[in-house]
Amino acid sequence: MLVIGSGPAGSAVTKRLTDLGAKVVCLEQGDWVRPGKYPSERANWETELRRYFYPNVRRLPEDYPVTTGGELRAVQMANAVGGTSIHYTAHFPRFRPSDFRVRSLDGVAADWPIRYQDLEPYYDVNDREMGVSGLNGDPQNPPRSPRPTPPLPLGVLGETIARGFDKLGWYWWVADNAIVSHIYDGRPACMSHGKCTLGCPIGSKSSADVTYWPKALRKGAVLRTRSRVREITVNSEGGVRGAIYYDQNGQLHEQLASVVVISCNGVGTPRLLLNSKSKFFPHGLANSSGMVGRNFMMHATASLEGIFDQRMNGYEGARGAVAFSQQFYETDLNRGFVRGYTFQVARTYGPVHEAWGGIVGAPLPWGGRHHEAMRKRFAHVIPLIVQGEDLPDENNRVELDPDVEDSNGIPAARVVYRNGDNNRKLIEHGLAMGRNLLEASGAVEVRNGAIVVEASHLMGTARMGDDARRSVVDAWNRAHDVKNLFIVDGSSFATSSSVNPTSTIGALALRTADGIWGRRHEWS
Numbered sequence: 001m002l003v004i005g006s007g008p009a010g011s012a013v014t015k016r017l018t019d020l021g022a023k024v025v026c027l028e029q030g031d032w033v034r035p036g037k038y039p040s041e042r043a044n045w046e047t048e049l050r051r052y053f054y055p056n057v058r059r060l061p062e063d064y065p066v067t068t069g070g071e072l073r074a075v076q077m078a079n080a081v082g083g084t085s086i087h088y089t090a091h092f093p094r095f096r097p098s099d100f101r102v103r104s105l106d107g108v109a110a111d112w113p114i115r116y117q118d119l120e121p122y123y124d125v126n127d128r129e130m131g132v133s134g135l136n137g138d139p140q141n142p143p144r145s146p147r148p149t150p151p152l153p154l155g156v157l158g159e160t161i162a163r164g165f166d167k168l169g170w171y172w173w174v175a176d177n178a179i180v181s182h183i184y185d186g187r188p189a190c191m192s193h194g195k196c197t198l199g200c201p202i203g204s205k206s207s208a209d210v211t212y213w214p215k216a217l218r219k220g221a222v223l224r225t226r227s228r229v230r231e232i233t234v235n236s237e238g239g240v241r242g243a244i245y246y247d248q249n250g251q252l253h254e255q256l257a258s259v260v261v262i263s264c265n266g267v268g269t270p271r272l273l274l275n276s277k278s279k280f281f282p283h284g285l286a287n288s289s290g291m292v293g294r295n296f297m298m299h300a301t302a303s304l305e306g307i308f309d310q311r312m313n314g315y316e317g318a319r320g321a322v323a324f325s326q327q328f329y330e331t332d333l334n335r336g337f338v339r340g341y342t343f344q345v346a347r348t349y350g351p352v353h354e355a356w357g358g359i360v361g362a363p364l365p366w367g368g369r370h371h372e373a374m375r376k377r378f379a380h381v382i383p384l385i386v387q388g389e390d391l392p393d394e395n396n397r398v399e400l401d402p403d404v405e406d407s408n409g410i411p412a413a414r415v416v417y418r419n420g421d422n423n424r425k426l427i428e429h430g431l432a433m434g435r436n437l438l439e440a441s442g443a444v445e446v447r448n449g450a451i452v453v454e455a456s457h458l459m460g461t462a463r464m465g466d467d468a469r470r471s472v473v474d475a476w477n478r479a480h481d482v483k484n485l486f487i488v489d490g491s492s493f494a495t496s497s498s499v500n501p502t503s504t505i506g507a508l509a510l511r512t513a514d515g516i517w518g519r520r521h522e523w524s
Helices: 008-020 101-108 116-130 155-168 210-218 265-275 351-356 371-376 421-440 502-518
Strands: 002-005 026-027 065-072 222-226 228-234 240-246 252-256 259-261 300-307 323-326 339-347 379-388 396-407 413-415 445-448 485-487
Touching: 002 240, 008 026, 008 116, 116 210, 116 502, 155 265, 155 323, 155 339, 155 379, 155 421, 210 222, 228 265, 228 300, 240 259, 259 265, 265 396, 300 421, 339 351, 339 421, 351 371, 379 421, 413 421, 421 445, 485 502
Parallel strands: 002 026, 002 259, 026 222, 065 413, 259 485
Antiparallel strands: 228 240, 240 252, 300 379, 300 445, 323 339, 339 379, 396 413
């Protein structure tokens, strides 16, 4: 079996299948990133925040260009063993049951062909495999098995905003994070160095390269790095045959496989499908519906900062969310929009990031007033993120750029995106409620940021569904058009919810692996 992509989905599929007894080869166009090479280990780590998440800026050999259209300015992703999990914040919430039934409940978007209960056991397995910190008893989410490690400390920042939530009578809970707070599975406890998004040098953050991959390799999985797939090949019957890929020296190879799993994220997956044309699939592999690349979603996102007289010391502690609230998660039409948003209580970076404007992009003045402003803001800030559900829209899409190629001559991806009216109304409400919260917590000043026009949660471009005319894969992530092709990553999401996607990606991947193994008689 062949898996393409080694991030949170590809690693989970590979490990699960090898545990079950399958022989699996994984192709990854990036390479291992050794901890000593992480930007978090460099003295200039804060300057890396402006370049390290953007392939068009990094321009590393393993990157490919991503052009943009509409309102979108940039796309964040990383190609490496472990994928973007090396650099995610590691906030690890689950979808709620309502997220799978948006059409039925609210008359918008689409229902998933599965329910929360179908993923629940796989969420639990993924938590154990990855290593998650958190606290049981959340009254607004389904019960779940105990987290592998206790929650990360709230700190002064978390305790302060908790009092604000309580004053307003709003629900909040300690955040789940894929960062271990105690020694777990041979990995050390988090030491609160606060540079998680630039790579955890000690392995406390649960990126796929330190969780799934060591176990999968010990079980016999084969991982080939610096292997850029050009196209998926098909046989004389229209089933997938394997993949043609370039090695790091630019030489072409073909890897044959009885089953192919694509896990290249919400941009890379449709790019590969659209580049895989044949007489059976002239418009791209598995694209008889025309839905490959359509319905691109990220999240409707904006940020606030509350400035406090007392020190919050937000630079101390893991970058994963401190706490979260889903007070405004579900639809209430009296608010003027459908669906809702999550509040994420975040932490800050260092003084350079603060000087550049912090999370809201409000730079400090230079000159005589700089130090006064820095003393007022640095270590005195609570960042608050409004993360809203982004409804699918076929005009938001990933397509091939006819004029731009990567270093191997493969057409680049172009992502076209505009925020809809619902996003703007949702964010306007979230910023107003966020201001109320920070003021209730004691902030002496509140600053708003603009709606985000950069994509990091890449979803929806090869979505699940029962109707083959309106979706790309079925309830088991199998392509409607090709019986031995599976697609599982953020691209297979039918809706975006308003929570970070990585936990759900991992759960879907584990379930997909079980589905592949359960049908093994079809490929033998």
